[in-house]
Amino acid sequence: MLLERGLEPGSCPEEVAVSRVELLEDIAREYCSAGADIVETCTFGASPLKLSQYDLDQHTEDINHSAVKAVKNVVGERAYVAGSVGPSGKILKPYGDTSEAPVYESYLRQVDTLAQAGVDCIVVETMLDIHEAKLAVRAAKAVSPSPPVLATMTFEDLPRGFYTIMGVDIPAAVSGLMEEGADVVGSNCGNGVDKMVEIARAFREVTNHPLIIQSNAGLPETENGKVVYRESPEYMAERAEQMLEIGVSIIGGCCGTTPEHIKAFRALVDRTASPR
Numbered sequence: 001m002l003l004e005r006g007l008e009p010g011s012c013p014e015e016v017a018v019s020r021v022e023l024l025e026d027i028a029r030e031y032c033s034a035g036a037d038i039v040e041t042c043t044f045g046a047s048p049l050k051l052s053q054y055d056l057d058q059h060t061e062d063i064n065h066s067a068v069k070a071v072k073n074v075v076g077e078r079a080y081v082a083g084s085v086g087p088s089g090k091i092l093k094p095y096g097d098t099s100e101a102p103v104y105e106s107y108l109r110q111v112d113t114l115a116q117a118g119v120d121c122i123v124v125e126t127m128l129d130i131h132e133a134k135l136a137v138r139a140a141k142a143v144s145p146s147p148p149v150l151a152t153m154t155f156e157d158l159p160r161g162f163y164t165i166m167g168v169d170i171p172a173a174v175s176g177l178m179e180e181g182a183d184v185v186g187s188n189c190g191n192g193v194d195k196m197v198e199i200a201r202a203f204r205e206v207t208n209h210p211l212i213i214q215s216n217a218g219l220p221e222t223e224n225g226k227v228v229y230r231e232s233p234e235y236m237a238e239r240a241e242q243m244l245e246i247g248v249s250i251i252g253g254c255c256g257t258t259p260e261h262i263k264a265f266r267a268l269v270d271r272t273a274s275p276r
Contacts, residue, residue: 001027014045014063018062018063024067035262043068049089049090049103060109061109064113064117068117072117084123100131104139119147124136124149124182127152128165133153137177149182149184150184150212151184157198170203174206183210184209186200187199187213191216191219192216196243197239200248211249212248213251213252215240217236218230218231218256220255228256233263241272
């Protein structure tokens with residue numbers, strides 16, 4: 001959505017929260033109007049460690065606070081505001097050169113700002129390393145036990161099953177995330193809706209915990225120099241009905257999904273889902 005509205009490739013998306021607040025408000029308004037019950041903030045990469053890649057770590061508090069305010073200004077009481085927390089951009093030892101302490105402190109600084117800004121929940125997402133995911137969930141729970149923490153990891157379909165690129169399978173993800181107190185677990189990104197139905201089923205086979213699934217609108221393809229996603233709102237909503245049958249509590253969209261996709265999900269839920 002930001003790229004379509006002029007964000008330069010390679011620039012920091014989160015910086016928009018202080019330079020173009022009205023843009024975030026417009027996008028939040030579109031998703032809310034489409035029927036979303038939860039609207040995320042543009043803070044996926046707004047931990048100080050991640051922002052340091054753009055020399056913006058000193059603006060951590062301003063960026064996170066402004067991003068939350070932008071969504072809250074628009075949605076009011078019509079939707080919950082979720083603070084997005086993504087990977088730090090560092091690789092933990094022994095695979096990388098970063099110890100746990102600075103990663104935990106980085107997440108702590110971000111989620112503390114999100115909580116103070118008034119988010120209704122925190123979404124730890126697109127995680128590949130269960131150890132890093134646990135640090136993010138732990139930080140969120142340390143700041144305040146009251147906002148629910150939704151934690152999702154990104155899996156690949158391998159011959160031996162679904163694994164993250166760091167070798168984490170679904171049972172290990174569920175066990176680790178729940179150990180830290182995640183209120184909702186699941187998966188986002190990396191897959192179109194068909195694979196996500198399979199992932200949802202695999203999650204349900206190992207836990208009765210509330211589940212969240214956020215599919216991509218297919219895998220990205222390049223067409224005339226532009227990244228496109230092929231799965232239509234109708235196609236995704238049709239397949240997402242299986243998620244409701246599996247017992248997924250929250251369905252949403254990741255890369256490539258637009259307000260039109262969320263509108264189709266809204267219609268599906270209103271038509272088929274019982275209150276959860």
